[in-house]
Amino acid sequence: MATTKKKSTSKTTSVAKKPAKSTNFATAPINKSLSKEEKIALYSTIVGIRRFEERSLRAYNQGKIGGFLHLYIGQEAVATGIVSLMEENDHIITAYRDHGHALAVGMSMNECMAEMYGKHTGCSKGKGGSMHFFAPDKNYWGGHGIVAGQTPLGAGLAFALKYKGLKGCALAFLGDGAVNQGSFMETLNLVSLWNIPVVFVIENNGYSMGTSLKRSSAEENLAHRADGFDMEWEVCNGHDVFEVREVANRAMTRAREEMKPFLLEIRTYRYRGHSVADANHEKYRTKEEIEEYKRTKDPVNVIKQQLIADGTLTDAEAKRIDQEKKDEAEASAKFADESPVAPRSEIQTDVYWEVDNDTEGKLKGTHFFND
Amino acid sequence: MPLITYREAIKQALDEEIQRDENVCIMGEEVAQYNGAYKVTEGLWEKHGDKRLIDTPISEAAFSGLAIGASMLGIRPVVEMMFMSFSYVAIDQLFNNASFCRYMSGGLMNVPIVVRGPANGGTSVGATHSHTPENMVANHPGLKVVCPSNAYDAKGLMKAAIRDNDPVFVMENTLLYGEKWEVPEEEYIVELGVANVLKEGTDLTIVSHGRCAMISLQAAKTLEEEHDISVEVVDLRSIRPLDEETILKSVRKTHRVMLVEENKPFCGVDAQISHMIQLKAFDDLDAPIHRVSAIDAPNFYSKELEDWQIPNEERIIECALKVAE
Numbered sequence: 177m178a179t180t181k182k183k184s185t186s187k188t189t190s191v192a193k194k195p196a197k198s199t200n201f202a203t204a205p206i207n208k209s210l211s212k213e214e215k216i217a218l219y220s221t222i223v224g225i226r227r228f229e230e231r232s233l234r235a236y237n238q239g240k241i242g243g244f245l246h247l248y249i250g251q252e253a254v255a256t257g258i259v260s261l262m263e264e265n266d267h268i269i270t271a272y273r274d275h276g277h278a279l280a281v282g283m284s285m286n287e288c289m290a291e292m293y294g295k296h297t298g299c300s301k302g303k304g305g306s307m308h309f310f311a312p313d314k315n316y317w318g319g320h321g322i323v324a325g326q327t328p329l330g331a332g333l334a335f336a337l338k339y340k341g342l343k344g345c346a347l348a349f350l351g352d353g354a355v356n357q358g359s360f361m362e363t364l365n366l367v368s369l370w371n372i373p374v375v376f377v378i379e380n381n382g383y384s385m386g387t388s389l390k391r392s393s394a395e396e397n398l399a400h401r402a403d404g405f406d407m408e409w410e411v412c413n414g415h416d417v418f419e420v421r422e423v424a425n426r427a428m429t430r431a432r433e434e435m436k437p438f439l440l441e442i443r444t445y446r447y448r449g450h451s452v453a454d455a456n457h458e459k460y461r462t463k464e465e466i467e468e469y470k471r472t473k474d475p476v477n478v479i480k481q482q483l484i485a486d487g488t489l490t491d492a493e494a495k496r497i498d499q500e501k502k503d504e505a506e507a508s509a510k511f512a513d514e515s516p517v518a519p520r521s522e523i524q525t526d527v528y529w530e531v532d533n534d535t536e537g538k539l540k541g542t543h544f545f546n547d
Numbered sequence: 548m549p550l551i552t553y554r555e556a557i558k559q560a561l562d563e564e565i566q567r568d569e570n571v572c573i574m575g576e577e578v579a580q581y582n583g584a585y586k587v588t589e590g591l592w593e594k595h596g597d598k599r600l601i602d603t604p605i606s607e608a609a610f611s612g613l614a615i616g617a618s619m620l621g622i623r624p625v626v627e628m629m630f631m632s633f634s635y636v637a638i639d640q641l642f643n644n645a646s647f648c649r650y651m652s653g654g655l656m657n658v659p660i661v662v663r664g665p666a667n668g669g670t671s672v673g674a675t676h677s678h679t680p681e682n683m684v685a686n687h688p689g690l691k692v693v694c695p696s697n698a699y700d701a702k703g704l705m706k707a708a709i710r711d712n713d714p715v716f717v718m719e720n721t722l723l724y725g726e727k728w729e730v731p732e733e734e735y736i737v738e739l740g741v742a743n744v745l746k747e748g749t750d751l752t753i754v755s756h757g758r759c760a761m762i763s764l765q766a767a768k769t770l771e772e773e774h775d776i777s778v779e780v781v782d783l784r785s786i787r788p789l790d791e792e793t794i795l796k797s798v799r800k801t802h803r804v805m806l807v808e809e810n811k812p813f814c815g816v817d818a819q820i821s822h823m824i825q826l827k828a829f830d831d832l833d834a835p836i837h838r839v840s841a842i843d844a845p846n847f848y849s850k851e852l853e854d855w856q857i858p859n860e861e862r863i864i865e866c867a868l869k870v871a872e
Contacts, residue, residue: 267620300653310652317619318652325639328609332616339572339598339622346616359639362609369604526654527688529712541740541788544688545819547826 201418202482206261206425215488216497218256218417219479224501225252225276226476228285231505232275232292232306236452240513241292243305248276250447253475254379255280257420258347261428265344267315267333269326271351272307273379273446274319281314285508293512301518303526323384324350324357327376331367334374338435345373345431353384355398364439368405373431375424378441379414385450386460399441407437414444415473418482445469548729556698556730557587557663557719560705561625563734565591565599568623571709574601574610575627575664584629585665585724607637611662615644615714618660625709628664631718632678645714646689661708663717666694667758667809668857670721674845677853679809681756682816684716685787691739692716693785694757698728700784703737711739720758740788744797748779751871752797754820755807756783759858763807766863774864776871786816794820795828802833805870809857812840839866 201207210218229247236245248255251273259268259280270277278288283299291298292306299309309319317333320326330348337344354360355378367374378399384392395401402409408430412423420442427438447466449457458466483489489497524544525532531543551559564571577584579592579600592600603610607628614624628634634641645658668677684692691713695701701719708715745764748771755763760782767778779797783790798804804824806817821836839858847853855862 269616298653300651300655303653304651308651310655312619312652312655317616317656318648320644322639322643325612325644328612328640329616329619329644331609332613332618332622333620334616335613336617336620336622339570339617340620359608359612362604362606363612365604366606366609366613526650526652528691529649529657529659532654533712535712539740540738541785541790543740543788545789545823547823 201416201422202486204418204422206421207418212488215483218260219483219489219494220497220501221256221280222252222417222479223476223498224285224504225256225279227498227501227505228279228288228508229275231509232289233452235289235293235509235512241306242294244272244451244453245292245306246273246451247446247448248273250469250475251379251381251414251444252276253417253420253479254377254414254442254444255349257417258377258424261421261425262315262347263344263432265337265342266347266428267317267337267344268347268349269317269330269333270319270349271323271326271354272319272321273351274307274309277349278309278311278316278319281311281316283309283311283314283316285504286511289508290512290515293515294517295512295515296518296522297511297515301522301526324354324360326350327354327360328363330376331363331372331374334367334372334431335370338372343432345375345428347375347377347428349377349379351384352378352380352382352389352398353387353392355401356392361401364401364405364407367437368407371435372437373435375427375431375438375440377424378439379444380441381444381446383446383450383460386454386457388460399439402439407439409439409441411441411443414442415475415478417475417479445473548731550727551698551730552725552727553698553701553719554585554587554724556702556728557705558589558591560702560709561588562591562594564706564709565595570621570623571625572599572601572622573625573627574603574614576603576605576629578602578627583627585721587724588627607633608640611637612640612644614660615640615648615658618658619648619656623659623709625661625663628662630676631664631666631680632676633664634662634680635678642687646687650689657712658714659712660714661705661717662714663705664719665721666718667720667722668841668846669853671848671850671853673848677846679718679841681716681718681786682810682814685816685819690714690716690787691785692718692787693739694718695784696757696760696782697723698726698730700737700743702730703735704739704784707736707739715739718757723758723761737784739785740790741784742790742793743782743784744793745780745782746778748777748801750777750801750803751867752779752781752801752804753807753863753867754781754783754794754804754817756786756816757809759807759809762858762860763863766860766867769860770864770867774868776867778867791823791827794824798824798828799831802831803870804832805837805839805866807839807858807863809841812838812843815840834870834872837866837870839863
């Protein structure tokens, strides 16, 4: 068993073990039932996120993308695995490292790349940037820039499901740095107290910006915090999409079926700095540490080898998909580059719903103060 | 027309909106079983139950954020801050998420929440419980803010705020909760962005909002009776959106204007109004614009001094005599 689980009501104290490496999660029921096409789709999404972000990094270094660029490279299997389990009434929200989640829910590379380029064709018309991708039509509620600020919003999405009597769950992603924010701890208490069907997913990549887990969290087993709120938790690895799916499926099913929150800690790793501007990330960790993870746990390689081994893909097919994704990413950069920026008149749209919708009787008074 | 308290008027608005729209719910500290710290929600939990009246732990950031998230899926939460001062604990949720989610998503979502609660000094609760942050709210495009000065407006503005599809702050006042005004039995709405001329006059305009508008009205009567100065009192009701036209119309009529508010003066609401008047009605002014605000320090605890610190009739009259000279 690669995960450690503790019944929250149990009085025994157990220390979470590091998740084991050996179990073949591909044979777990939730994964065994996957069709060939579905498995290929998982690979395609993972490799797509990788190639998209590599292309965005080039664009950033060329000065085409402003502000921050928080790359998800190394963590792709987490969002891919969990999003693949989403049902009609499930919703998802995350923090600023949001490209992977956006592509996994089905947002196009074009709208995402154009958003980073600050173009009118971007998913947020260039008003949000890298950290603020949104697609409510795909149940994807962002893309939020302030650490842990999205966690109560995720609870709210789940609250709405419960209020409306809909069977579903909300997935609220956060990083290991966010667990030390008060808003998150307040939210854990609230969702457990009210039995709200939200699954918090801590993507623990070991570093909150430049501060290692050891230097930021008194209790390094982050999932243990759920105990303080009488909440269920599990820990698993994040490099194997099948392991992510197997464990997350339990959490999501429990949330949907029993209307209970869940805290999932997924141990993962980012290859790049906190943001691209964090060029000195090798100063707070060793080059060897990064290389070791890449060599043994690279999410793209792991799923590729798994699918080749089980006969789902040939090496040539895998390479073809990879090339398609590279081409798609390249095309998205071209699309973004050639797209126009929004006209200046867009500065004061999307501020107030009532103004945008020109509602009768509700447009009294001055809304904007430019003089 | 029945005479009811400001508190009762707000309760009627909440009660009626809960019945009108199944997505309206009230959440906050002590709003349900305890009947509200200031009894604004008294009896609503018994009437509407746990689903619509929701007691929260003391976690403003969590329940404000939860309300915002729920509103994205169509719930219309009315969040009570026991004191508006406590919204400071939830600033990231209210001033980043509620105000900017719509914008940062390029208009893909809206946040129809109401944040309501008392925002006033004058009750000897010390500086940390006496904030009047309507200026701070108004400084965030995406948010709206209203400050009802009487029971009629409190009910009508609350109903408008709940039906509005943007986040609206309703700044109430503990010193007004027990005051009575005439409020009609039939349904009505007071639209956001529409000021109210409380009293017509010809010599001087006082622009004010919230409880200060009522003090200004009293001062206006005294000025008329004792000093023979005819004062027009404009009650803003809504800070953002702002009814500039009603202010300017009055200024063009009286040519003299003073501004009264409980905000601290630096970047207070009236700083914006003063700027707007000089820009748009410069040639109509026969005297400089004067302001009466809270005396610029954290609120004093001791009652006598706090009563002097926040605008009162004496300070308003003193200033008015200067402007009318």
